Amino acid sequence: MAVTLKDVAELAGVSRSAVSRSFTEGASVSARTRAKVEKAARELGYSPNALASSLTTGRTKLIGLVSNNFHNPIFLEIFDLFTRGLQERGLRPLLVNLSDETAPGNSVRMLRQYSVDGAIVASSTLPTDFAPAFHEAGIPVVNAFGRYASDPRVHTVGIDNIACGRLAVKSFAARGYRRIAFMGGPEAATSTQDRHAGFMAELAAHPGLEASISFAGAYSFEAGRREMQRLLQAPPAEAYFCGDDVLSIGALSALRDHGVSVPEEVGVLGLNDMEMAGWAGIDLTTIHQPIRQIVTSSIELMMAMLGEPDRYPEARVFPCRIIERATLRPLPEAG
Amino acid sequence: MAVTLKDVAELAGVSRSAVSRSFTEGASVSARTRAKVEKAARELGYSPNALASSLTTGRTKLIGLVSNNFHNPIFLEIFDLFTRGLQERGLRPLLVNLSDETAPGNSVRMLRQYSVDGAIVASSTLPTDFAPAFHEAGIPVVNAFGRYASDPRVHTVGIDNIACGRLAVKSFAARGYRRIAFMGGPEAATSTQDRHAGFMAELAAHPGLEASISFAGAYSFEAGRREMQRLLQAPPAEAYFCGDDVLSIGALSALRDHGVSVPEEVGVLGLNDMEMAGWAGIDLTTIHQPIRQIVTSSIELMMAMLGEPDRYPEARVFPCRIIERATLRPLPEAG
DNA sequence: CAGCTTTTTGCAACCGGTTGCATAAATCCT
DNA sequence: AGGATTTATGCAACCGGTTGCAAAAAGCTG
Structure with a gap:
């Protein structure tokens, strides 16, 4: 045949x-x-037959693409970039959907059975020892959107979530908000923890500010909406830093239903700058996460590792900046 | 090692x-x-080593998942369902992102090189001879979300887009809309063509109705918004059947900006019922496409084909129904 | 315990390729 | 033209498994 x-x-x-x-x-x-x-x-x-030849050459050109974020539309953008980028370089993405798994055992085993040349762990919510488990099993790994550390155990590409938390507080302060709030994503997510930590650290530098903290159950519209509804039972803060754009959009919908005007009465700041954040009618002020650069850089790092498997691990951090739209008061005119 | x-x-x-x-x-x-x-x-x-064993057993448990819809958030839901479903049955999804490719040659070749056990083509916009090309190359294939045909060349699972077009017209008529419109997705997409054909066919059965037709450049927010802005330069129709939810949401944003009240002045009907359609603040009346059932059924069909590769091709069609929300006038009370 | 069945085991060939090595063919040089 | 090099080719072993077959071991029966 x-x-x-x-x-x-x-x-x-x-x-x-x-x-x-x-x-x-x-x-x-x-x-x-x-x-x-x-x-x-x-x-x-x-x-x-690529598989037969892999037997002797030791290369399959298969790359495991491991993720657990199948409910946040930004990940469709991310998958698009990853799959195209890998394909352009002759690599094939073998997709692993972790669902609610949070231990690496199964995916490591599976990807070893398929002799992938490497694995890209694309998630901002997994525990910090997830990606290193691939490394320990001898699979070259890049942790995209992972937690930044100054002494990374594996290649890590992403943003400095602590800096993002600080940036949020600074922006609030610069715009004259005083009673501010952090409304995080799931508390177990490393990105949430870091943004929270940064938020608190910067807060300490602004004695005039008062802050309140809460967490939504997931990075999702429903979770953001519900959490904001809960918060609105008491007098709200003047500005909320939400864990993520989709969470922000949920929060905005609750604010609107409650007749609260944005950004006059309450400001909202998101994070990610997904496509939808720029849609007319949403127009979310948000911290831009440079996903295109993160993906490209992750793939480059993977390519480098295929040639040099023991490459010394590095962390690549990309700066984030605020995208001014309509859900935060403008900065006072300089002068 | x-x-x-x-x-x-x-x-x-x-x-x-x-x-x-x-x-x-x-x-x-x-x-x-x-x-x-x-x-x-x-x-x-x-x-x-799964790959080595595949050499003698002839089974890799690899399934090519081929798609070109990386800009419509509903496809994240679809990928989630597919990847989970395949994994649960011990199959591994090898993802192929077609980008703008519309010819099957490359993906067929690639999937043959990787000896996939089968391929699932998940797209509603590809030409009708795309999926059959896999079959001809000896790769068992299921075309999910493909064009329904009474004499399918390959297994096809999806909805009857012609019936959807008819359903739209019937709903408009039942709610007393008279000047109605079809605002399709890209004209080259088979789903657009079929919905259009159904729309026109049903229209013929309602002599009292007047219709206008137009097409947006893509299944995207921006395309929908731009197209509606263009349409609003002339007096609009009373109700629009948009090619897809995300297109509808774009159209809604243009209507809102224009100060047109929905559904009082203009009604909008979407198609898909993606998660976002139900978000508070969007609340889109839409035709529900049962994606969970379509995915499950596609996977079942694939499993069946793995045991019986020459299985006679069949088309599985799932009914669609209107989800009543806030962008279409309610039905007049019966009585 | 012999004789017959059934189960378990190892050998060797095979899946579809790659590659080191020795040899054959082609090319270069004087 | 003849010898020295260089290039091209085929053989055979190997990659990491599976499987048909025959022989060995175990189980059963009387």
Whole structure:
């Protein structure tokens, strides 16, 4: 049924090695044999079996793409960038949906069985020892959107969530908000913890500010809406830093229903700058996370590791900046 | 570096076949050897190489998941369902992002090289001969969200887009709208064509109605918004059937900006019923597409085909129904 | 315990490729 | 032209598993 090397060799009247060599870049074959082989291959509709060759070459060009964020629309943008970027470099994404799993055992085992050349863990919510487990199992790994650490155990690409937390407080202060609030995502997510930590740290530097803290159950519209509804039972703060855009949009919907005007009475600041944040009618002021750069950089790092598996681990951090839209008061005019 | 069958065999003091058999369900091994083997395997941290075994068994458990819809948030929901469903059945999704490709050649070749056991083409916009190309290359294929045909060449699971077009017109008529409009997605998408055809067909049965037709450039917010802005330069219709929810949401934003009240002055009907359609503040009346059932059914069909590759092709069609929300006038009270 | 069945085991060939090595063919040089 | 190099080719072993087959071991019967 499937046509193999042998069939081509027979038709072309050459040895199997000759066929194999004709299909490998830079192998020692004369132009004449290569031509014969290519002709025969074309006639038979042959294409080499990548899996069989991986057995001897030790490379499958398979990259595990591991994630647990299948409910936040920004991850569709991220998957798009990852899959395109990997494909452009001849790599194939093998997708692993963790669902609610938070231990690495299963995915490590599975990806080892499939001999992936590497794994990209794309998540901002997994525990810090998740990605290193791949490294320990001998799988080159890049942790995209992972927690920044000054002494990373594995390659990490993302933003400094602590700095984001600080940035939020600074922006609030600069715009004259005084009673401010942190409304985080799930408390177990490392990104939430770091943003929270940054928020608190910066708060200490602004004695004039008062802050309140709460957490939503998930990075989702419903969770944000519900949490804001709960908060609105008491007099609200003047500005909320929400854990994420989709959470912010949920919060905004609760504020609107409650007849609270944004940004006059209450300001909202998101994080991510997903496509939807810029939609007319939403117009969310948010901290931009440079996902395109993070993805590109993660893939570059992966490519580098394929050539040099023991590459010394590094953390790549990208700066975030505020995108001014309509849910936060403008900065007072300088002058 | 990697630990193989041979290592385990040596440690356990048995033959390589014995080890192989210990890891295959229902093979002929005594309990005693299996125990020895398992112990040795555990000590060495062995797990069998799925790719090597695929060479002889002819099964990789790899399923190509082919799509080009990486800009419509509903596809995140769809990917979530597919990846979970496949994983639960021990299958591994190999993701193919077509970007703007519309010819099957590349993906067929690639998936053949990786000896996938099957391919799921998940798209409502590809040309009708896309999925059959996999079949012709000997790859079992299911076309999810594909065009319904009474004589399918390959397994097709989805909705009857023609019926959806009719349903839209019927709903408009029942609610007393008279000047109605079809605002489709990209004209080249089969789903757009079918919804359009259904719309026109049903229109013929309602002599009292007047209709206008237009198409947006893509299934996206921006495209919907821009198209509605264009339409609003002339007096608008009373009700629009938009090609898709995200398109509808774009249209709604243009209507709102224009000060047009929905559903009083203009009604909007979407299609898909993605999560976002139900968000407070959007509350889009829409035709529900049962994506969970479509995905589950596609996977079932794939499983069936793995056992019986020449299975006679069938089309599975799921009914759609209107979800009543706030962007269409209610039905007049019966009585 | 012999004789017959059934179960377990190892051998060896195979899956579809790659690659080191020795040899054959082509090319270069004087 | 003849010898020295360089390039091209095929053989055979190997990658990490599976599996048909025959032989060995175990189980059963009387």
